[in-house]
Amino acid sequence: MASQEQLSAIKRAKVLMVGAGGIGCELLKTLALSGFQDIHIIDMDTIEVSNLNRQFLFRQSHVGQSKAKVARDAVLRFRPNISITPYHANVESRFNVDFFKEFDVVLNGLDNLDARRHVNRLCLAAGIPLVESGTTGFLGQVTVHLKGKTECYECQPKPAPKTYPVCTITSTPSKFVHCIVWAKDLLFAKLFGDKNQENDLNVHSSDTANSSEHSEDVFECRKDEDIERYGRRIYDHVFGHNIEVALSNEETWKNRNKPRPIYSKDVLPEEQTKENGNEEKGCAADDVSAMVSLSLKNPQDIWSLVENSRVFLEALRLFFLKREKDIGNLTFDKDDQLAVEFVTAAANIRASSFGIPLHSLFEAKGIAGNIVHAVATTNAIIAGLIVIEAIKVLQKDNNNYRMTYCLEHPSRKLLLMPVEPYEPNRSCYVCSETPLSLEVNTQRCKLRDFVEKIIKAKLGMNFPLIMQGASILYEVGEDLEEDMVVIYAANLEKALSELPSPVTSGSVLTVEDLQQEFSCSINIKHREEFDEEKEPDGMLLSGWVEAPVDKDNNKPIGNDESTSNALPSMETLDGDKDDEIQETSEVVEAFAGKKRKLSEVSEVTAPDPSGPSSINQNKPEKLDIDDEDDELIISDDWESFTKKKKL
Amino acid sequence: MDGEELTEQETALYDRQIRVWGADAQRRLSKSHILICGMKGTVAEFCKNIVLAGVGSVTLVDDRIVTDESLSVNFLILPHENHYNGKTLAEVCCDSLKEFNHMVHVAVETGDISTFGVEFFEKFDAVIISCCSLGKKKLINQKCRKLSKRVAFYTVECRGSCGEMFVDLLDYKYSKKKLEETIECQIEYPSFEEAISVPWRALPRRVSKLYFAMRVIEQFEDVEGRNPGETTIADLPGVLKLRKELCETNSLDESQIPDALLERLLTDTREFPPVCAIIGGILGQEVIKAISGKGDPLKNFFFFDAMDGKGLIEDISGPSTRS
Numbered sequence: 014m015a016s017q018e019q020l021s022a023i024k025r026a027k028v029l030m031v032g033a034g035g036i037g038c039e040l041l042k043t044l045a046l047s048g049f050q051d052i053h054i055i056d057m058d059t060i061e062v063s064n065l066n067r068q069f070l071f072r073q074s075h076v077g078q079s080k081a082k083v084a085r086d087a088v089l090r091f092r093p094n095i096s097i098t099p100y101h102a103n104v105e106s107r108f109n110v111d112f113f114k115e116f117d118v119v120l121n122g123l124d125n126l127d128a129r130r131h132v133n134r135l136c137l138a139a140g141i142p143l144v145e146s147g148t149t150g151f152l153g154q155v156t157v158h159l160k161g162k163t164e165c166y167e168c169q170p171k172p173a174p175k176t177y178p179v180c181t182i183t184s185t186p187s188k189f190v191h192c193i194v195w196a197k198d199l200l201f202a203k204l205f206g207d208k209n210q211e212n213d214l215n216v217h218s219s220d221t222a223n224s225s226e227h228s229e230d231v232f233e234c235r236k237d238e239d240i241e242r243y244g245r246r247i248y249d250h251v252f253g254h255n256i257e258v259a260l261s262n263e264e265t266w267k268n269r270n271k272p273r274p275i276y277s278k279d280v281l282p283e284e285q286t287k288e289n290g291n292e293e294k295g296c297a298a299d300d301v302s303a304m305v306s307l308s309l310k311n312p313q314d315i316w317s318l319v320e321n322s323r324v325f326l327e328a329l330r331l332f333f334l335k336r337e338k339d340i341g342n343l344t345f346d347k348d349d350q351l352a353v354e355f356v357t358a359a360a361n362i363r364a365s366s367f368g369i370p371l372h373s374l375f376e377a378k379g380i381a382g383n384i385v386h387a388v389a390t391t392n393a394i395i396a397g398l399i400v401i402e403a404i405k406v407l408q409k410d411n412n413n414y415r416m417t418y419c420l421e422h423p424s425r426k427l428l429l430m431p432v433e434p435y436e437p438n439r440s441c442y443v444c445s446e447t448p449l450s451l452e453v454n455t456q457r458c459k460l461r462d463f464v465e466k467i468i469k470a471k472l473g474m475n476f477p478l479i480m481q482g483a484s485i486l487y488e489v490g491e492d493l494e495e496d497m498v499v500i501y502a503a504n505l506e507k508a509l510s511e512l513p514s515p516v517t518s519g520s521v522l523t524v525e526d527l528q529q530e531f532s533c534s535i536n537i538k539h540r541e542e543f544d545e546e547k548e549p550d551g552m553l554l555s556g557w558v559e560a561p562v563d564k565d566n567n568k569p570i571g572n573d574e575s576t577s578n579a580l581p582s583m584e585t586l587d588g589d590k591d592d593e594i595q596e597t598s599e600v601v602e603a604f605a606g607k608k609r610k611l612s613e614v615s616e617v618t619a620p621d622p623s624g625p626s627s628i629n630q631n632k633p634e635k636l637d638i639d640d641e642d643d644e645l646i647i648s649d650d651w652e653s654f655t656k657k658k659k660l
Numbered sequence: 661m662d663g664e665e666l667t668e669q670e671t672a673l674y675d676r677q678i679r680v681w682g683a684d685a686q687r688r689l690s691k692s693h694i695l696i697c698g699m700k701g702t703v704a705e706f707c708k709n710i711v712l713a714g715v716g717s718v719t720l721v722d723d724r725i726v727t728d729e730s731l732s733v734n735f736l737i738l739p740h741e742n743h744y745n746g747k748t749l750a751e752v753c754c755d756s757l758k759e760f761n762h763m764v765h766v767a768v769e770t771g772d773i774s775t776f777g778v779e780f781f782e783k784f785d786a787v788i789i790s791c792c793s794l795g796k797k798k799l800i801n802q803k804c805r806k807l808s809k810r811v812a813f814y815t816v817e818c819r820g821s822c823g824e825m826f827v828d829l830l831d832y833k834y835s836k837k838k839l840e841e842t843i844e845c846q847i848e849y850p851s852f853e854e855a856i857s858v859p860w861r862a863l864p865r866r867v868s869k870l871y872f873a874m875r876v877i878e879q880f881e882d883v884e885g886r887n888p889g890e891t892t893i894a895d896l897p898g899v900l901k902l903r904k905e906l907c908e909t910n911s912l913d914e915s916q917i918p919d920a921l922l923e924r925l926l927t928d929t930r931e932f933p934p935v936c937a938i939i940g941g942i943l944g945q946e947v948i949k950a951i952s953g954k955g956d957p958l959k960n961f962f963f964f965d966a967m968d969g970k971g972l973i974e975d976i977s978g979p980s981t982r983s
Contacts, residue, residue, distance in 0.1 A: 039937065042735055046701075046933035063675045069712055069760055091735050150680045151945065151955075311665060313683055379679055386679035389712045390944040393705060397937035401966050415969045422956065428942065429964065429971025 022407040023048045029116040030054040031104050031132055033080040035387050036122030036146055038070045039396035041084050045092040047400055052095070053116070056081040057103040061348065067389035105131045105475060110530050113139040118406045120399055121145045124385070126171055130443075130473040131529060133158070133166035137444055138530035142406045146395050150386045153395040153419040157402050157434055160444065163414065168438035174383075178546050183213050184259055185269060189360065189369050193380045196359035197345045200251060201352065203232055205332060205343040214251075240333050244326040245277040252276070252362050272367045280322045301335045303327040303354045304374070312374040316358075318365045325358035347382025356381050394419055398429070448521070448534040452553040453509065455517050455539045460487060461505040466550050472533070474526035481522055484514035490527075509537070666690075670763065674714055685952035689715050690763070692951045693783055697721040697773055697800075698790030699749040701733030701931040702818045705940025706788065706947075708736070711757050713948055717765035718757065719784070721773055722749040722791075733931045774799045778806050786812040786947050791889070794882040801828060801852045812950045815852065816943055817874070819889065820928020821966035823939035824874050826852055827946060827958060834953045849960055850977045858978050860910035868974055870963045872917045876903050877925050889929040896926055938964055942971065 028049055030037060033056035044052055058080050060071045070087035071080070081099035088097060102108075105128060113119065113135045121143065123129050129145065136143040136158065143158040145166050158165050181187070182195050199214045214232075231250050234243045256274040259265065303309075303324045309316065316324065328351055332340060336351070345352055357377035364371055378384065398417045405413050415431035424430060440447050451467065460479075464487060468477045478488040487501050500513075509516040516522065518539035525532035535554075543551045666674070666683055670690070678686050692715045696703060699722040711718060724730075726744040731737050736756035737744055744752045750768045757766045773780065774796040781787060781804050789797055797815055804811040805828075813828040828849045835844050850858075856875060880899050881888060891899075899922055907914045942962055949955040961974040 043933050043937050046733060046735055046936075062672050066674050066677050066712055066714075069708055072759065091738050093739065312671065375678075384676070384679065387676040388680050390709050390941040390948070392941075393709060393937045393944070394941035397934035397941070398969075400934040400937075401969070417969055419971075423958070423973050426972045426974065427970060428958070428962070428973060429938070429969070431969030 019404055019408065020048055023404060024050055026117045026407050027051045027115060028053070028403065029113070029119045030122060031119065031128070032056055032122030032124070033084040033099075034058065034064065034122060034124060035067050035389075035392045036148060036395055036399075037080070038068045038084055039389075039392045040120060040122055040399055041088050041097070042070070043396045043400050044403075045088045045095060045097075047404075050095045053098045053100070054081050054084065055100040055102060055104045055108065056084075057101065067387055067392055069389065104128055108135070109528055110135055110138045113141055116141055118403050119143045120403060122396075122399075123147075126173075127473060130167060131475070134443060134473075134526070134529035134531040136160070137165055144399050144402050144406065146399055148387065148391045148395050148419075150388065151391055151419075151421040153391045154417065155395055155398040155402060156416040157406065157414040159406075159414070161437065162411070163434040164437050165441060165444040167443040168435075168441040179213055179549070180546070184265060186363065186367055186369065187269075189364055189372055189377075190380055192360040192363040192367070192369060193356065193377060195363060196356045197381050200359050201343075201345055201356055204247070204329070205340050205352075208341060234333070240330050241326070243333075244329045247329065248277045248322070248325060248362075251359075252366060256366060270368055275318075275362060275366050277322065277326070280319055281326070300350075301331045302350050303331055303358075304350075306331065312378075315371050315373045316361065318362065318371075321358045321361040321365070321371070324354055325362060328355035328358060345381065347378055347384065353378045353381065391419060394429070442533050443531065448536055450536045450538060450555050452538050452540040452555070454541060454543070454551060455509040455537065456511075458509055458551060459505065460507055460509060460512060462550070463509065463552070464505065467535075467552060467554060468524055471554055472524065474524065474529065474531070476526055476528050478525045478527060479522055480524075481512075481514045481516060481520055486512055486514060486516070486522075670714065673761075673763075677713065681948070681952055681954050685948075685954045686714065688952050689713055689948065691716050692785040693717045693719070694947065695719045695721070695769075695773075695781070695784040695787045696790075697788070698792055699734070699736075699753050700730070700791055700818075701933060701936040702816055702823065702940045702943075703788065703790045704734045704736045704753060705936050706816070706943045707753065707757055708760060709940060709944030710947060711760045711764045711766065713944070714761060715764055715951070717767065719767050719769050720750040720754050720757075721769045721771075722753075723770055724749050726752060729930065733933055733936060772796075776803075778803045781811055782807050782809060784811055785951055786814065788814045788816065788943070788947070790816050791887075793888065794878050798851075798853045804828075805830060805851055812947070813852070814943060814947065816939060817888065818931045818935050818939055819925050820930065821932055821935055822870055822874075822925060822928075823935050823964045824870065825939060825943055825946075825962040826855070827950075827960050827962075828852060828855075829950055829957055829959075832950070832957065834957075836954075836956070845956075847957070847959055854978065855960060855976045858976055860906075860912045862978070863976065867976070868963050868972060869916060869918060869921055870965055871961060871974055871976065872912070873921045873925055876906060876917060876922065879906065891926045891929060893923065893927050896923060899926060932966065935964060935966055938971065 026049060028044065028051065030040060030044075030052060031054075033041065033054050037054065037056065041052065041054065056079070059077050060068070060075045060080055060083060062073070062076055064080075065071055065073065068080070070084045075083045079099070079101035081101050085097040085099045089095070100108075104123075119132065119136050119141055121129060121132055123132070133143060133145075137160050140160055142160075143166065144155065145158060146155045147153060156166070157163060175190075177191060177194060181191055182199065186192050186195065199212060202210060203212050203214050232247065234240075238246075253274045253276040256272050260271060260274070304312075306327050307320075307323055309320065309324070331351060332355070343349075343352065345356065347353060353374065357372070357374045360377060360381075361371045363369075372380075379386075398419070402414065402417075414434050416434055418430045418432065420428055420430060437444055439445050442449055453463070464477065464479070468474050468479065476489045478490075479486045487504055488497075493501075504512055516537055518537060520537040522535045522537060523532060524535060540553075543553070666678075666686060670686070671678070674686055694710060694715055694717065696707060696718060697720075699707075699720060707718060707720070726737055726747065726749060730749060731739055734749075734753070736753045737749075738756070743755075748768070748770075750770075754766050754768050757764075774792075781800075787800065787804055789800055792800075792815070801813050804813045810830050810832070812830075815824075815826045817824050828851055829847065831846070831848050833844065833846045835842050837843070856878075860872065876899060877891070880886075880895065880902050881891065883902070884895075884898070900919070903914060903917055903922065906912075907917070939962075942964075946957055946962075949957050958973045959975055959977070961976050962971065963974065964971045
C-alpha cells in the first residue's frame with residue numbers, strides 16, 4: 014500500500030485524464046481505488062458495442078451515451094465520495110493552457126496522434142507533467158514527460174499512418190490493402206459520396222483520352238434504368254472496361270503481372286442474380302445487408318469471385334432501393350454493414366483481377382476501418398503502470414521516473430521492461446529551439462497548400478498564425494476584423510512569392526498556434542521541380558530525421574498493413590522473432606545513441622525550460638490526412654527495438 | 661474444430677479481441693470453466709478480465725464476509741450496506757461480475773475446497789488460488805495433478821508494491837506459427853511443491869530476490885500458523901532468524917534476501933491497486949493463453965515490484981523440467 018506521504022500527495026492531487034476508452038476505464042478505476050479524489054476526464058466519443066469487450070465500465074444499455082459521463086457514474090458507484098468531472102468534448106477544442114495549469118499531472122489514454130501532439134504542446138506550455146501511454150493487442154507502453162527534464166512526446170518522431178502513391182491505387186495495386194483503398198476512397202466515394210468531390214477513379218497513367226464527360230455518365234444511374242442493369246454496368250466499367258484501358262498501356266506492365274478484365278456476364282450469367290430469396294423482408298433501412306439477403310452467414314469466410322460479385326451487385330441494389338436518401342452523402346463508416354459489404358466485395362473483385370489473394374469481410378473490415386485489435390488485460394496492466402508513474406510525479410520523485418514497455422515475448426526474462434527516460438532531444442522542433450526548412454516552388458505553391466499540407470497536417474497546428482517578420486500573412490481566430498478576414502482569404506489563393514509580404518528563397522516564416530502556445534520558424538528555400546511520385550505535395554519539409562515507414566513488415570499501429578493480417582499480432586511477431594532476443598542493455602545502448610539518460614545528465618545541461626513560447630521545431634512527420642484510430646503510437650525507439658531481433 | 665460458430669452477438673462483442681487471438685481461440689474460451697478461490701483485489705481484477713474475455717463459466721470461492729479492507733481494493737464490492745450485508749465475498753463479487761458479460765455463467769461455491777475430492781476439480785479447465793496457506797496451495801495443486809485431464813493451476817499473491825504469480829500447466833503441448841511453418845512446442849511444468857523444493861543453490865544465478873523473500877515469509881506464516889498477510893513489523897526478528905536458517909541450509913548468502921525487502925513484505929500487506937491491475941492483467945493473459953492454446957505461456961513464476969518497475973519471469977524448476 015502507498016506510504017503516508019504518498020497517500021497525502023494522492024489525496025491532494027488534481028488529475029486530468031484525457032480519454033475514457035480502453036485505457037481510460039481501467040485508469041479511472043485504478044485511480045479511484047488508489048485514493049485519488051479529484052479527477053477530471055475528457056472524451057468526445059460515445060459508447061459502441063465493440064467497446065464492451067474491454068471498456069468494462071460500460072454496459073449494453075449505455076450504447077450511444079457519452080463515455081466520459083458513463084465512466085464517471087460507474088466509478089462513483091464504488092467510490093461515491095470522490096469528485097469526477099466529465100467533459101464530453103474534443104480535447105482539441107476549448108481547453109486552453111489555463112485549463113491545463115490547474116492540474117498536477119495529465120494522464121493520456123488516447124487513440125490518435127493528433128490529440129496526443131496537441132496535449133503534449135499544451136502540457137509543455139503549461140509546464141505540467143504528462144504521462145503518455147498506448148496499447149495494441151498484447152503490447153503497450155507508458156512514458157513520462159516533464160518539460161525541460163525529459164523528452165517531450167514529440168522528441169521522437171512518431172510513425173505516420175501509411176500512405177500510398179495514387180497510381181498504385183488507381184492502376185497498379187499489388188496488395189490487398191491497395192484494393193481496399195480503391196474500393197473505399199474511390200469507388201464507394203464515387204457512387205455514394207459527395208458528387209462534387211474530386212475523384213481519381215478514372216485516372217490513367219497514360220493520356221486521358223476518354224473524355225471525362227463520357228466517364229461522368231457512366232457512374233450516374235440513368236432515368237428509368239433498372240437497378241440490376243445499372244449494377245452490372247458499373248461492374249463492367251470498373252472491373253472490365255477500365256482494366257482493358259489500363260492494359261493498353263504496355264509500359265506499365267513491362268515488369269508487372271497483367272491484370273485480367275472481369276465482366277459480370279462471365280461471372281454471373283443474367284438469370285442467377287434474380288434468385289435472392291430473403292430480401293424483401295421488412296427490415297429497417299439501417300439493418301439492410303447483402304450478406305443476409307444472400308444467406309452468407311460467416312464474416313470470416315473468404316468468398317469466391319462469384320460470391321463477391323453477388324454481394325457487390327446486391328449491396329449496390331440495396332443502397333439504391335432501401336437507402337436512397339443516403340446516396341450522395343455517405344462517407345465510409347466501418348460500422349455501416351452494407352458499406353463494409355460493398356467495399357469488401359469490390360476490393361476482392363479487384364484483387365481477383367490482379368491476382369492478389371482475397372480476404373474475408375472480417376479482415377477487410379479491419380483494414381478499411383483501420384481497426385486496432387484490443388484486449389482488456391493489456392489496458393489494465395498499462396493503467397497500473399500509469400498510476401505508479403503518476404504517484405512518482407506527484408512526489409517529484411525525479412530519479413525514479415520510468416518508461417515501461419509491456420512486451421508480448423519476454424526479453425531477458427522481462428515482460429515489463431522499465432527504461433530510464435531520456436533528456437530532451439535538442440533538435441525537437443516542439444520543445445527545443447530548432448528551425449525547420451521547407452523546399453517549395455514559391456512561384457507555384459499557394460499559401461492554401463502550405464497551410465493545409467504543412468502547417469495543419471504535418472505540424473499539427475489547428476489554429477495557425479503565419480508571419481514574415483512583422484507582417485501577418487494568415488491567421489485564424491474569432492475576433493478578427495472583417496477586412497483582415499478578406500485579406501487572409503485572398504492570401505490563401507496567392508502563390509507564396511505573390512503575397513503582400515512576398516515569400517521567396519531565404520524568407521523565414523514564423524508560425525504559431527495560439528491555443529497550443531507553440532511556435533516555430535521555417536526557413537524557405539525555392540526549388541523548381543518536385544518528383545510527382547515521391548514528393549506529391551510539391552513541398553519538402555526537413556531538418557529532422559523522419560520515422561522509418563516500414564513498407565512490408567507489419568506494425569501494430571492503426572496502420573492498414575498490420576490489420577491485414579487480422580489474425581493475431583501474435584502470429585506476426587512469432588514470425589519475425591528469432592530465438593535470440595536482444596539483450597536489454599544492448600537495446601538501451603542501441604537507441605541511446607547520442608541521447609543521454611536522465612541519470613547521466615548533470616546539473617545544467619538540459620535546455621532552459623524558462624523559454625516558453627519561443628520553442629522551435631525541427632522535424633515534422635509526413636502525416637497522411639487519412640489517419641484515424643491508432644490506439645498505439647509506438648516511438649521510433651520502440652520499433653527499432655522490436656525489429657532488432659536479428660543478431 | 662467441432663464446427664460450432666460464434667454467434668452474431670459474440671462476433672460483435674468480441675470483434676476487437678478476435679482480431680488478437682482469432683475465432684478458434686474465442687470458441688475455446690467460451691467453453692472453458694474457471695475456478696477461483698480467494699477474492700481479493702488482484703483476483704477481482706483477474707475475474708473482470710476473464711469474464712470480459714468470454715470464458716464459459718467462472719466459479720468463485722470465498723466464504724469470508726466483506727470488511728473495510730476488502731472494500732478498499734476490490735472494485736466489485738459497492739460500499740452500500742444493502743449490496744453486501746449478510747453476503748460473503750464470493751457472493752458479492754458474483755453479483756457484480758455477472759454484469760460485465762451476460763454470456764458468462766458466474767456462480768459461487770462454498771466450503772473449504774482443499775477438502776473436496778479430486779472429482780470436484782475435474783469440472784474445471786483452470787484453477788486459481790489466492791489468500792491460501794502453503795499447505796492448502798500444495799494440496800489443491802496435487803488434486804488437480806491427479807486428474808487425467810489437464811487442469812491448469814495458478815497461485816497469485818500481492819503485498820504492497822510486490823506481486824507473485826505461479827503457473828503449473830503440467831505437460832503442456834501447443835503449436836505456433838513461425839514464418840510459414842507450424843511448430844509443435846512442449847513445456848513440462850513442476851508442481852508448486854516441486855518448484856519450491858528446488859534447492860536454492862541449484863537455481864540459476866541472479867534469480868529475483870523477491871522469490872526468496874516470498875518463500876521466507878511463506879514459511880514463517882506456515883510455521884506460525886498465520887493466515888497469508890497476517891504479519892506486522894514485530895515479526896521481523898522472527899523472519900530474519902528464519903532467513904538465516906534457510907540460507908544456511910541452502911548455502912545462499914543472506915544478502916540475497918535484503919532486510920528492506922522483508923520489511924516491506926511484512927508491513928505492506930495490503931494490496932496496492934496499481935499492482936493488482938498489473939498482476940491481474942498478466943494472470944488474465946496467461947489463463948487465456950493456456951485455455952486457448954495460443955501463445956507462449958510463461959514458466960513458471962512471475963514477479964513484479966513497483967520499486968524497480970520490473971515484471972519478470974523466473975523459471976524455478978529442477979533439472980528434469982528445466983526448459
